[in-house]
Amino acid sequence: MIGLGEAESGIAQRAEADRFLEEVLKGLAxxxxxxxxxxxxxxxxxxxxxxxxxxxEYYPARTELRILERHAPEIGEAIGPDALVFEYGVGSGRKTQLLLAALERPAAFVPVDIAGEALAAAARQLEARFPGLPVRPVVADFTEPVALPGLDLPCARRLAFFPGSTIGNFDPPEAVGILRRMARDAGPGGGLLLGLDLPKExxxxxxxxxxxxxxxxxxxxxxxxxxxxxxxxxxxxxxxxxxxxxxxxxxxxxxxxxxxxxxxxxxxxxxxxxxxxxxxxxxxxxKWEPRAFDTLAAIAGWQLERAWADDRAWFSVRLYRRAG
Structure with missing residues (x-):
């Protein structure tokens, strides 16, 4: 695992503290x-x-997990072998492990998260679970431009993984910006596997x-x-x-x-x-209607390839390909 040196880590922590203060003062005013x-x-x-x-009460996490467990072979086949996976907001890494286990010869994994301690713990678990897999964690705010290490490693396809319906935390214009950044990082022929929470009672x-x-x-x-x-x-x-x-x-x-x-x-x-x-x-x-979200994704340069849902149609896992 590639980590920051002490000096670089200290600079990153101070920069994050400054951003936190700036945003809190602005938000409260x-x-x-x-x-x-x-x-x-x-x-x-x-x-x-x-x-x-x-x-x-919190259905999104377990519903998405069940979809990934149930359809893992299909998802892995649709993505294809030798994929380099990068993820914005890795959390505990449980869903990431399911995805990587379903892939044939994953080329590398690049997780990005603002919570450094949680990211380090998830990276250690992934290294133990997948020995030999290059893991390149990045402590960063993925809502801002981030230079991702390892994207130049040999691979057949780059895949952005964005589970948890985290895209729902952003207003539509912000969501388009995040999706465009993922499209740039994924490159030509790249993919996006995304969790989407759907409207309900x-x-x-x-x-x-x-x-x-x-x-x-x-x-x-x-x-x-x-x-x-x-x-x-x-x-x-x-x-x-x-x-x-x-x-x-x-x-x-x-x-x-x-x-x-x-x-x-x-x-x-x-x-x-x-x-x-x-x-x-x-x-x-x-909470997005699937067709409405597909239209939003198309604005950012993504075309739907496949979709999987639970029996109640409460949640959808959707695979997109970078258009053009």
């Missing part, structure tokens, strides 16, 4: 307060997300993002704890609560942190006023 969901994933946030995936969706055990609430509130710890904030978590809301007009679930009273909160010495009931928008999760 906006007329409608919002902070990007990427900042939910520090070490504790990543661990809490893995617990969310185990909750009975509102109660099912809201419960998926607000489980009975309160794991999702702890995950959301951990963002405020991270701000207090890393950015000299004075949020009091007991004065905020987690909420999930289904917006049928935009076809998305929204996660918010709601202030339970009027208050002033400081971050790095800067004051921010909250009204009672005012929220910080922390995540959107778009």
């Amino acid at each position: 906006a007329p409608r307060k919002a902070i990007s969901p990427k900042w939910l994933y520090d070490a504790r946030g990543s661990a809490l997300y893995e617990l969310i995936c185990e909750q009975p 509102a109660g099912t969706l809201e419960r998926a993002y607000d489980d009975a055990r309160g794991i999702t609430a702890a995950f959301d509130l951990n963002l405020l704890a991270r701000i207090d710890r890393e950015l000299d904030g004075d949020f009091r978590l007991s004065q905020f609560r987690h909420r999930s809301l289904w917006d049928a007009r935009l076809s998305r679930v929204e996660m918010h942190l709601e202030s339970l009273q009027a208050q002033v909160v400081h971050v790095a010495g800067a004051p921010f006023t909250f009204r009672e009931g005012e929220t910080i928008h922390t995540e959107s999760a778009y």
